[in-house]
Amino acid sequence: MRIVFMGTPDFAVPALDALVAAGHEIVAAYSQPPRPGGRRGRALVPSPVHQRAEALGIEVRTPVSLKGADEQQAFAALGADVAVVAAYGLILPRPVLDAPRYGCLNIHGSLLPRWRGAAPIQRAILAGDEETGVGIMQMEAGLDTGPVRLEGRTPVAGKTAGELTRELADLGARLMVQVLADLDGHPATPQPEDGVTYAAKIAKDELRLDFAQEATAAERQIRAFNPPGAWVEVNGERLRVLSAEVCPATTGEPGEVIDDHLTIRCASGAIRPTSVQRAGRGVMTVADLLRGFPIPSGARL
Incomplete structure (x- = not known):
């Protein structure tokens, strides 16, 4: 498939690698703009996804917003079959969600509808959840409200957020490859109406x-x-x-x-x-x- 990849932190890198290894064509990678780095000089540092995509020879785009018509047209012009999103960090407007042939698929680090939002892994640990997981969600305009095509589960046990993030990143990468290999075999199932919780950004x-x-x-x-x-x-x-x-x-x-x-x-x-x-x-x-x-x-x- 022709794929636009959209992600920023380390959590997203395993998915990018897995898609390339599976033989998909990554036509562009979108990531957050470079941020000031360490203490000396505060030079701008590209995100982990930005760095990995460049190493793979993939074009990287770092818009500060996707709300403008020019950015939306540039995205649509890529002619993608699907966009794969993993902790990208920008809201995707409706024209972006609708541009790829199969829409946009998100790797979300919780068992939806529990922990919709920005910090699902940390909130699951704080709440004492015994189990969490990762889901491949068909994105829509609401905040993590879209139907889920496939999910995987894992015990929280005594894991740190760092350990759980790495585990879910690898699991999500494998699940995304499975879904893209057979979209019809992984239909989008609406989330349950009960059990909705929100994972607010960490203050x-x-x-x-x-x-x-x-x-x-x-x-x-x-x-x-x-x-x-x-x-x-x-x-x-x-x-x-x-x-x-x-x-x-x-x-x-x-x-x-x-x-x-x-x-x-x-x-x-x-x-x-x-x-x-x-x-x-x-x-x-x-x-x-x-x-x-x-x-x-x-x-x-």
């Missing part, structure tokens, strides 16, 4: 660890925000907590360090961080942290 203040919640919820917060890392303020410095275990606790107040191993009391139970990261430094164990950055029992975080 910056959500990354600060909240010890006024139960320890199990705090541990989910740590997994949901790795990467980039949930954080706590210690001695005026942000300390990222990348993994932790839940522990029993009968003493202390929420946010209080209750032993010499950085165990922190929550509303119910406690969490004991196992890997952390100080600003500008590498990931380390808590034992390594405490050797050079003491946080005594009784400290309030």
Whole structure:
């Protein structure tokens, strides 16, 4: 098939690779415009999809919007059979949705209709969902409301958002190849009317660890925000907590360090961080942290 690929982050790269490997013709790749990168010079850095598409010799387009008539005409002129969308980041207007022969197919990282929206993987972990998955959705004008052609499932277990994202990216890539190989054999099935939830975009203040919640919820917060890392303020410095275990606790107040191993009391139970990261430094164990950055029992975080 003649395919327009539309994606931006690492999540979308496995699908692009899988489509190329399956022998499809990628006539263009659309991605978000390059963004300022690291601290030195703030040079513009192309997205992961942009970089991968260029390496594959695919034309890359990075419009800031698809609302204009010129951009819509340029998209339609590609004469695509289908557009494959994976975490692209721009709204697709009706003329874009309708331009390809078979419309636009989206790789969405949840079991729809649960967790429609921007951050389905993180919200599934935060909510304590036991299972999540990925679906191949026929796109329509509503927010992730389109019918689903195929889906795959996986347990959430103790996975971080990073681990789950990589797993679902690979699964979604395989499912997309299956669907495109036999569109008639994977009819679009309307989503159930019950069970709709929305995965709002992650706000910056959500990354600060909240010890006024139960320890199990705090541990989910740590997994949901790795990467980039949930954080706590210690001695005026942000300390990222990348993994932790839940522990029993009968003493202390929420946010209080209750032993010499950085165990922190929550509303119910406690969490004991196992890997952390100080600003500008590498990931380390808590034992390594405490050797050079003491946080005594009784400290309030």
